[in-house]
Amino acid sequence: MYILYYAPGAASQLVHVALLEAGAPHRLEHVDLEGGQQHGAAYRAMNPHGHVPTLIVDGRPQHECAALAMLIAERHPEAALAPAPGAADRADYLELMFYLANSVQPAFRHWFYPQEAGGDPAAIKNAAAARIENAWQHLAARLASAGPWLLGDRYSAVDLYATMLMRWSRHLPRPALTFAPLAVLAARVTARPAWQRAAETEGLPAWP
Ligand SMILES: N[C@@H](CCC(=O)N[C@@H](CS)C(=O)NCC(=O)O)C(=O)O
Incomplete structure (x- = not known):
């Protein structure tokens, strides 16, 4: 348990x-x-x-x-929820999980807790929003060329993680759902019973 x-x-x-x-x-x-x-x-x-x-x-x-x-x-x-070690899409899975954890989620931390970064909170939030928008561009391009899931033809924890972060962007200047491929992904993930x-x-x- x-x-x-x-x-x-x-x-x-x-x-x-x-x-x-x-x-x-x-x-x-x-x-x-x-x-x-x-x-x-x-x-x-x-x-x-x-x-x-x-x-x-x-x-x-x-x-x-x-x-x-x-x-x-x-x-x-x-x-x-993940490709097994040795599977063809294992490297993409690891890359995307670490990308979301290292590059995208920390930008959200700056957006929601700008005081932690030190400096001007407005400038920190602007920079964080730009980094997040850049991530949406990257992920949307990936989905457009090899969707419908972030690993292509299989659902994984990457889709779940990305969707949680996309939800966090709903009040940002450029929400994730303004990118059509991301809106499609969010609809698929949020329709799942879990x-x-x-x-x-x-x-x-x-x-x-
Ligand atoms: N690196 C941590 C960050 C977790 C995190 O930032 N949690 C936020 C909520 S989304 C939190 O606990 N905020 C309360 C606080 O920092 O006081 C993780 O990925 O689990």
Whole structure:
């Protein structure tokens, strides 16, 4: 039994949907981010970064949403959330997971928490929005040439991760859904039962 510490629509959503896709038994524990629960001693003892998600795996707290999605894919191969090592599309899978984790999600962190970066918050947000828009261009071009999924003909954790991040852009100057191939991808991913159930459980407003 996994235990997922989550907040609605936060980075924990990737892990929540991956657990549902895998049919993995889990319990949810809500973390009150607005109330600052993530900074309290009890939560920090599990996650010294003060972030969600935290996933308890075999009794141990683990962090980082991308790593957790990859771990779930590895522990539940029957869910087919990732190409197996040695598969032809394994390199693309790793590349895209790390691209989203290293280049795209950190730009969102700058957008939502510009004070962490130091300097002028407006300038930091502008730069973050430009980086995010650039990522949408890159992913949309990829889908246009080799869709319908980001790995081509198979759904994977990459689509899930990208869709969670696309949702985060809904109030940015250039939301992901203004790129037609990304809107198609979001529609496909959000139609899946796992996404729908997670969104309902987390109480998320309809999107897209
Ligand atoms: N690198 C972490 C970042 C997670 C993250 O930024 N979580 C946000 C919510 S999306 C959070 O916990 N924010 C509360 C805070 O920073 O106080 C991950 O990918 O899991």
